[in-house]
Every structure is written in C-alpha cells, then in structure tokens.
Amino acid sequence: DTEVTQTPKHLVMGMTNKKSLKCEQHMGHRAMYWYKQKAKKPPELMFVYSYEKLSINESVPSRFSPECPNSSLLNLHLHALQPEDSALYLCASSHPRAGRDTEAFFGQGTRLTVV
C-alpha cells in the first residue's frame, strides 16, 4: 500500500468559516508534509512533521494550523482564510532512515476555494 489519502477532495469555504483538511497514510512513514500549489506553479512546502513533532514551518500565516495526532494522520485546520489561499493542498509522507530518506508519496490533494 503506497497510498496517501486526503479528504475532502474539494472544499468551498467562506472567509469566516473554520474547516479542516485530513491526510492519512498506513505505510509506517514517520515524516508527513503539507504543500500548497497554485495553478501552473510548483508545490510549495508549508509544514513538515517528523515523528509527530513539527519540524518545519515555512513562515506560514497562523490562519493555517497543522496537527499530527498520531503517526498515520495529519490535519490542517483552516480559519479566517483569504481568497488568495485558494489552491490545491497536497499532503505527502516519507520515512526518514539513517543516511537516507525514502521517496515521498503524495495524496491527490484537496482543491480549496475560499469565497
């Protein structure tokens, strides 16, 4: 099983809403990532969790709040978003090993539209 599952696939939310994106993997990977991808642009790293601890926060605004409840799950809590936050949000996982890391596997993404 090399699958990373993201839900929901599509989300439309108002600027005053609170919503959450979910990501799940059962490959035993201990690193999980959130990326943001705007149309026709490459993915940009937002957050990385390693062994359930936040390892990287790429100066992301506080209206995005990540959470890693266990080694298989990663959430992204959204609050008071702006229309410019509309994008494809991608989750990925990999497994850090001494001296090398495994390949990263990506989910299919959540298409977020902020109205």
Add this chain to the structure above:
Amino acid sequence: KQEVTQIPAALSVPEGENLVLNCSFTDSAIYNLQWFRQDPGKGLTSLLLIQSSQREQTSGRLNASLDKSSGRSTLYIAASQPGDSATYLCAVRMAGGFKTIFGAGTRLFVKA
C-alpha cells in the same frame, strides 16, 4: 538559497520519440532528488528517487541521472506514448533536514 530550474518549460513530441527533460540546481548540498509526474488537477506520482550518492536510477522506460557536482539531473523517457502527457517535476531535498524545493516543471505533450 537553492534554486531549481527545469528546461524546457514545455515540450511537444510525436509518439515514439525518445526525450530528455532537464533539471538543474544551484546548491549541491542535497540529500536526494526525486522526479514526479502530475496530471492536471491531480496529485504527484513518484517516478524515480536518486539518493545523493547515486548516479542513476531506472524504472521501465524511464532513466534518471544525477551529477551532483555540476548540479544537474536528467530524466530520459524512451519510446514516448500519449499516456506520458503530463507535467514532470523534479524536487530536491536539501541535506540536513526535510526542506524540499521543486522546479517549475516541464509540460509534456505526446502526440498520437
């Protein structure tokens, strides 16, 4: 600051052609380099991973090379098919952590 560049930005070829996609990076202190394909509106599919100590990886019709000292990687696709049409992205994992930088991608169109 690491910069990753992919050339060409777009490529259109007839079916059956062999082709090469290029990826260059400015900082050679990398952990690994990974090639992905992305279909419109979809997630990324991993194609090949090359560790920094490796020179080459192969999978089916795909072959990726890495020259860390010159900051270059190539993805060779043999006997291209219409199903290969997608955007191909290279991603560089920096040494010492999880930071990953993507190139802007090459949009490939294979004509039947």
